[in-house]
Amino acid sequence: MTKITLSQLANHPSCMDDYDPNAMSVTQARTFIQQFLTPVAQTERSPIRESLHRILAENIVSPQHVPNHNNSAMDGYAFKYNEGIKMIKIIGTAFAGRPFDGEVKPSECVKIMTGAVIPKGADTVIMQEKTVNKGDYINVLEDAPTKGSNVRLAGEDLKRGETVLCKGHQIQAADLGLLASLGIADVMVNRQLKVAFFSTGDELVSLGKSLEEGQIYDSNRYTIYGMLSELKVLITDLGVVPDQPALLEATLLKAAGAHDVVLTSGGVSVGEADYMKSLLRKHGEVLFWKINMKPGRPLAYGKVRNAHYFGLPGNPVSTMVTFYQFVRQALLTLMGNNVLPSPVFQVECTESIKKAKGRTEFQRGTLFEENGVWKVKPLANQGSGILSSMSQANCFIVLDEDTGHCNPGAIVKVQIYK
Ligand code: AMP
């Protein structure tokens, strides 16, 4: 795909041969969005606990070996290996954190606890259970260990000077422990992304108010809040904005002025009250796509002032699906993460699926285990307004453009979103 500017595309959609805003594939749309994303440049120092799920702004190089001394993997006796040895004299004890000071000579041993430093002269540990303690010596039972047994070597986890975590990595729970094991208390991370969102629609009511006829509670702001929270971005909820051009304009400009990303739901299709489109044409360079996908056909992406803008369809399932399929990865890229696409697995589908070729479908399914084999069952109601299907399901069944009807037992792709 040729690199092209947003305004070229927004103003002259026909300027590119392979660009048709009325028939975009999921992959094309992702590729388009990706080329306009530049990761945040500012960084800050953060204590490691607070850095969880944030993006590393530096490579982490191990300042020491981990473990930093040879130590015992077992409770037992440390001795100098000697084939066929049967009786060994005990000359002391080594505890974790309290090493044995002396040196172990041939035919001598030190009682040793898991994690204790291997004393000078010793190279092997025999498990306590493989010995008989006779007071000041031990008898070695059958199965004496081979040389070096039960010894954890210095540097066997990490070596001094080794790069252990790379810039762009999203910090996970294990990494907090890894950093702590290196004695590192804080790290440089990219600054947090500022993301604002609001819902559009005259029919929407916020929680705490009662519903009049024709009104519904705004649920998208809650699912969007939940999905954003998993990314550790700074969130601003700008509420529900009715389909009134002046209010929509004021809210959009306020959001774009103070945030890296603005998300809206509703108002990007061709309904009569869809004012967002003309507003976005006025204030931004925004692309409106009809994506060959179900659910979530209309999607808008572009820039309003300096903010990236995503206009998600209003149907609650479509909002979530477009967020997971486009917005999540874009946000991670803007955060500076070296994102890998979400893993996709192949499993057997237990039911038939009706599907037309020519579009990608993200059906909601339940992965379950049957006789040790994982299978997927699509939910019965796949409507784009059936938000309960997103709660009941645990995965998307991803059906590519060239997939048609599937019979029970067909192998399908699944993507876990929980
Ligand atoms: P729209 O994209 O604005 O045409 O909305 C499509 C459908 O989604 C309509 O049935 C709306 O009532 C519904 N909808 C839009 N926004 C929300 C929201 N924030 N929460 C729940 N449903 C919504």
Ligand code: MG
């Ligand atoms: Mg609407």
